[in-house]
Amino acid sequence: MIFASFVGFGSLCRSVELPMWLGLASTATGWALPGQVAMVELVGTGASLAAIAVAVALSGSRLLPMTVTLVPQLIAPDSPRWRAYVVAHWIAVTSWLITMSERHRLDRGARTPFFLGFALTLWLWSLAGTVVGFTVAGAVPPAMMLGLVFLNPIYFLMVLAADATDRGRVVALGSGAVLGPMFHLVTADWGLMLTGFAAGSAGFLASRAHRNAHRLSGTAADG
Amino acid sequence: MADGAGVGSALWLAAAVATAAAATYAWRGLGVLLAGRIRVDGAAFAWIGYVAYGLLAGLIARMILLPAGPLATTALGVRLAATGVALAVFFAAGRHLVAGVVAGVVAFTGLVALGVG
DSSP states (O other): OHHHHHHHHHHHHHHTTOOHHHHHHHHHHTOOHHHHHHHHHHHHTTOOHHHHHHHHHHHTTTHHHHHHHHHHHHSOTTSOHHHHHHHGGGOOHHHHHHHHHHGGGSOHHHHHHHHHHHHHHHHHHHHHHHHHHHHHHTTSOHHHHHHHHHHHHHHHHHHHHHHOOSHHHHHHHHHHHHHHHHHHHHOTTTHHHHHHHHHHHHHHHHHHHHHHHHHHHHHHHHO | OTTSOTHHHHHHHHHHHHHHHHHHHHHHHHHHHHTTTSOSSSHHHHHHHHHHHHHHHHHHHHHHHSOOGGGGGSOHHHHHHHHHHHHHHHHHTTSOHHHHHHHHHHHHHHHHHTTOO
């Protein structure tokens, strides 16, 4: 699935005439698909560098708590700090999930090699997917090329739908879907950022309200 | 941007890629800096997680409803129908991600190839 999703990304790069080497550079140096797709889409709509920086940063915020929790598992406190800064580049959703779930079965010294072996394999598959997507998009009939580009929004829609397990996320998903196109029409540069803040805050408040309601009803039942 | 041809355009695109890479690594680097020093289960982290989630939802909706690039040549009805197929198969198959993606992309490609779009 990772390979296929990066095939979609490679096709998306070709569709906005981003050269293959830059698509590859994006996968190699970014390696966070939501931010990469946001970057290519904003390039396609002619947004400013500042808008790209903010939207990509907001889309990648999950990497901070993931890194904060994974690094102490991987790197011994007495080992050089720069190692952690290098290793952190390969923290992504799948490499994080697998390493966090396997860490108890690994000696501390074996965790970083395990993580890097796993993450670098995924990373190389991602790079291969980018090349394949870019190459294939130029060689297949137009309908198939469009299908590969369409893979990007559909893949993320399914990822978000699979993750929409609490009320807050459902609210963020729904309001983001409504506000995204509207805010884009108002400001192509900052629409994505505004959508994130508005829909995300709505989802956050909904999750808090839901949790508080539960707590209150729980108290009532106890009393 | 797209209107500046040649080297200027390539430079601008490279700058966009570099900006995105820096904006992404910033979280990983900050994560290393703060590792072991902060709690990540507080309200601020929950909120920024929802912001990322809402932003992605907005991006997806915009890519389907108001696409940039070659998807703009396809009919809105085709994009919506394929999205509906993807969601229907996803839920029918017990929230199966791969089934939903394959169904949506195949439906979309088929409708476009048949000339509906």
